[in-house]
Amino acid sequence: MALNLIKLCVGCESVEDLEEWIAMRLADRRRAGEPVEQYHTTRMVPTRGAEITEGGSLYWVIKGNVQCRQLITEIRPFTDDEGIGRCHLVLDPLVVRTEWQPRRAFQGWRYLKPEDAPADLGKGRAGLAEMPPKLRQELAELGLL
Numbered sequence: 620m621a622l623n624l625i626k627l628c629v630g631c632e633s634v635e636d637l638e639e640w641i642a643m644r645l646a647d648r649r650r651a652g653e654p655v656e657q658y659h660t661t662r663m664v665p666t667r668g669a670e671i672t673e674g675g676s677l678y679w680v681i682k683g684n685v686q687c688r689q690l691i692t693e694i695r696p697f698t699d700d701e702g703i704g705r706c707h708l709v710l711d712p713l714v715v716r717t718e719w720q721p722r723r724a725f726q727g728w729r730y731l732k733p734e735d736a737p738a739d740l741g742k743g744r745a746g747l748a749e750m751p752p753k754l755r756q757e758l759a760e761l762g763l764l
Contacts, residue, residue, distance in 0.1 A: 621674035622667055623731040628679040634687045638714050658707040668694040678731055685720040685737050716740045
């Protein structure tokens with residue numbers, strides 16, 4: 620099974636907010652004539668990259684809960700203009716909603732084993748994605764999601 624990463628989605632209030640940001644960035648890249656791809660820049664390069672790109676995802680923690688994921692298609696190490704090594708995690712722009720899983724704040728990213736990752740919202744629970752984010756947050760805090 621593929622290995623995943625987990626990271627805080629700093630600045631996002633909801634999954635919908637993340638999806639809007641992705642659409643805006645892709646449109647900006649299209650207008651600029653750049654390759655239309657979405658990536659997230661990190662400082663550290665995962666040493667277990669081959670395990671991650673074999674079907675692993677980046678799970679996003681939004682407002683204290685894992686709420687969604689994106690498939691990691693490629694890991695591209697690079698050196699920035701200041702000579703500092705960095706990494707682009709190239710992501711499928713499709714955001715897959717997951718069951719909510721509480722997480723405390725942490726810095727950077729962490730590895731996430733498949734058995735510890737929350738399940739995708741299936742057809743029987745797809746209605747949860749339609750709930751207003753504030754209501755989902757309150758239900759999650761009460762332990763009802």
